[in-house]
Amino acid sequence: MGRLNGRVSVITGAASGIGRSAALRFAEEGAIVVVVDVDESGAAETVTLAERTGATACWFTSDVTDSADVDRIASEVHQRFGSLDILMTAAAVSVGKTIPNTSPDEWDKVFEVNVKGTYLWMRACIPFMSENGGSIVAVASQLAVSGGLSNAAYIASKGAIVSLCRTAANDHAADGVRINCVVPGATQTPLLDRSFARFDDPTPYIERSISRHPLGRFARPEEVAEAALFLASDDASFTTGSELRVDGGWIGG
Numbered sequence: 001m002g003r004l005n006g007r008v009s010v011i012t013g014a015a016s017g018i019g020r021s022a023a024l025r026f027a028e029e030g031a032i033v034v035v036v037d038v039d040e041s042g043a044a045e046t047v048t049l050a051e052r053t054g055a056t057a058c059w060f061t062s063d064v065t066d067s068a069d070v071d072r073i074a075s076e077v078h079q080r081f082g083s084l085d086i087l088m089t090a091a092a093v094s095v096g097k098t099i100p101n102t103s104p105d106e107w108d109k110v111f112e113v114n115v116k117g118t119y120l121w122m123r124a125c126i127p128f129m130s131e132n133g134g135s136i137v138a139v140a141s142q143l144a145v146s147g148g149l150s151n152a153a154y155i156a157s158k159g160a161i162v163s164l165c166r167t168a169a170n171d172h173a174a175d176g177v178r179i180n181c182v183v184p185g186a187t188q189t190p191l192l193d194r195s196f197a198r199f200d201d202p203t204p205y206i207e208r209s210i211s212r213h214p215l216g217r218f219a220r221p222e223e224v225a226e227a228a229l230f231l232a233s234d235d236a237s238f239t240t241g242s243e244l245r246v247d248g249g250w251i252g253g
């Protein structure tokens, strides 16, 4: 008996990295997995991997900023599977720049995907979750709490996600919808690789980042997925409005 047996879960950004790991972990625990991503081939690959665990899985190629598409997919999932129990919002983009170097268009793009995309998916799912209860896991970042370097829009967007989840948790507790954030430290994914690739010589930046984690390494996406599973499952039945750090000690270090 899996910890998510028969639960219908939507995971945005699940074509890659943390979202993919969570989709596969949820599948192993018996969830029906719905992958949402702009990357069609990556999404299809996640579904293939999830199906190998015996899970029911499908994907939608969709942009989390497209409000009509978000509503359409949530309705279709609810109609096809009969409920919508879990939402994990992992889709995100990053522009690694200071404020003066960030153009207004770049700022808007980061907030559109990271914050509005989270809001739109929560908005589409909460009414369905209010029928039988549900769990929402948003992916924030340790940088939302500690600050960081040369990544203003991204870090501000992650702070907004933490605030959004805290207030939404209050608003929807009475509906039986729990809403929490998982707060990863630097995690070995394509997003992290891209963020270091912006430096001519990334090595000192990689070493500095590793040394900021008292555990002395980056996270594996599977480690973040394990925390997301906890928050998504009934194991976290009295946990809402919280941030679960999976940061190798970064924030306390």
Ligand SMILES: NC(=O)c1ccc[n+]([C@@H]2O[C@H](COP(=O)([O-])OP(=O)(O)OC[C@H]3O[C@@H](n4cnc5c(N)ncnc54)[C@H](O)[C@@H]3O)[C@@H](O)[C@H]2O)c1
Residues within 6 Å of the ligand: 012, 013, 014, 015, 016, 017, 018, 019, 036, 037, 038, 039, 042, 062, 063, 064, 065, 089, 090, 091, 092, 093, 113, 117, 139, 140, 141, 142, 183, 184, 185, 186, 187, 188, 189, 190, 191, 192
């Ligand atoms: N990797 C890290 O070090 C790290 C640290 C803290 C938090 N996070 C967060 O974890 C989450 C997952 O990041 P990751 O590292 O796995 O990155 P990733 O780049 O591997 O995965 C992100 C996914 O989001 C998808 N995506 C981007 N824009 C989209 C859009 N508009 N609509 C739909 N899908 C879209 C991408 O196609 C990709 O598949 C993000 O929220 C990120 O901010 C990552």
